[in-house]
Amino acid sequence: DQQVKQNSPSLSVQEGRISILNCDYTNSMFDYFLWYKKYPAEGPTFLISISSIKDKNEDGRFTVFLNKSAKHLSLHIVPSQPGDSAVYFCAASADKYGAGKSTFGDGTTLTVKP
Amino acid sequence: DTGVSQNPRHKITKRGQNVTFRCDPISEHNRLYWYRQTLGQGPEFLTYFQNEAQLEKSRLLSDRFSAERPKGSFSTLEIQRTEQGDSAMYLCASSLERGSLSPLHFGNGTRLTVT
Numbered sequence: 467d468q469q470v471k472q473n474s475p476s477l478s479v480q481e482g483r484i485s486i487l488n489c490d491y492t493n494s495m496f497d498y499f500l501w502y503k504k505y506p507a508e509g510p511t512f513l514i515s516i517s518s519i520k521d522k523n524e525d526g527r528f529t530v531f532l533n534k535s536a537k538h539l540s541l542h543i544v545p546s547q548p549g550d551s552a553v554y555f556c557a558a559s560a561d562k563y564g565a566g567k568s569t570f571g572d573g574t575t576l577t578v579k580p
Numbered sequence: 581d582t583g584v585s586q587n588p589r590h591k592i593t594k595r596g597q598n599v600t601f602r603c604d605p606i607s608e609h610n611r612l613y614w615y616r617q618t619l620g621q622g623p624e625f626l627t628y629f630q631n632e633a634q635l636e637k638s639r640l641l642s643d644r645f646s647a648e649r650p651k652g653s654f655s656t657l658e659i660q661r662t663e664q665g666d667s668a669m670y671l672c673a674s675s676l677e678r679g680s681l682s683p684l685h686f687g688n689g690t691r692l693t694v695t
Contacts, residue, residue, distance in 0.1 A: 470622075498681050509584070509671055509686030510623065517681060555622050566611050566675045566684055567636065570622030 469493045470558050472571035480579055485543040487574050489556030492537060496558035499532060500568065501541050504553040513554075514541070546578045582606070584687035586672050592693045593662055600658045601690045605674030612655050613684060614647055615671040616640070623671055629655060630677065662694045 471490045479485045489499075497518045502510035516523040516530045516539070523530050529542045543550055553575050557568040585604040593599050605612045611630050615623035626645070627637045631652035641647075644662075649655040659666055669691050673684035 500683055502684075502686075507688065509673070509688045510684075511686065512683035515681055515683060557622075566613055566673070566677070566682065567625055567628060568684065569625070572620065572622045 467492070468571075469496075470556055470569050470571040472554075472556055472574050474574050475572070476575045476577070478577045478579065479546050481548055482545045485541075485546045485550065485576055485578065487541040487543075487554050487556075487576065489539050489541075489571055490537060491539075491558050493558070493560065493569070494537075495560040496569075498559045498561070499530070499539050500557045500559070501528075501530060502555045502557060502570075503550075504555065504573070510555055543576075546576075548578050548580050551576055551578050584672055584674055584685050586670075586687035586690050588690055589688065590691045590693075592695065595662060595664060595694055597662055598658065598660045599662060599692065600656055601670055601672075601692075603655045603657070603672030603687060604653075605655070605672070606676075606685055609674035609676045609685070610652070611675045611677050611682075612649055613673045613675070614655070614657050615673065615686075617669040617671055617689070618667075626657075659692075662692075664694045667692055667694045 500515040501513040504510040532539045553573045556571040559568040613628040614626040617623045629649040644660045647657045669689045671689045673686045675682045
């Protein structure tokens with residue numbers, strides 16, 4: 467049973483438009499949610515996070531929204547840039563001391579076309 | 581901050597052989613994690629250390645797998661009697677546990693191919 471699901475394996479958007487990546491989870495014990503970005507031949511890099519006590523967190527062009535009742539979170543990238551093309555992983559953690567032991571989704575490959 | 585370093589980057593081995601991977605975390609990080617990633621999937625948690633203590637192991641980690649972190653610095657992951665199903669990217673990550681949200685810093689991984 468996959469506890470974190472990213473139902474869209476891929477997403478293609480035009481440069482300058484909004485990218486919306488979605489993630490659903492099933493485990494009510496998850497308290498922290500993170501997004502990682504991965505380029506080919508590199509490890510994932512942390513992008514943005516949100517605690518379950520919030521419903522929105524913003525960092526520059528990146529905003530994460532959390533809907534606890536729906537067990538759903540989304541990552542918005544505005545405006546999208548070609549350099550944002552990568553695989554995006556949603557991750558969730560119930561580790562109250564941090565977010566290290568995380569459960570990852572299978573990723574969404576974002577392509578931003580110039 | 582020189583980042584998390586993993587060696588080797590690639591390893592090809594024959595079924596039944598033993599392999600060992602090394603991870604050097606960010607120096608001030610007290611937590612070290614091992615994850616495994618197969619094609620088309622996200623990273624899967626294997627085990628983690630706080631300093632030199634191995635605090636948790638996933639049931640994915642069979643008894644052919646062993647990890648160590650002597651002196652709380654670098655870590656090694658050994659796979660004995662490798663099987664073709666062990667072929668994957670093995671990712672190491674580190675973090676600084678400080679009682680609040682602390683994301684993982686990943687290395688670039690070791691890609692294992694078992695023939």
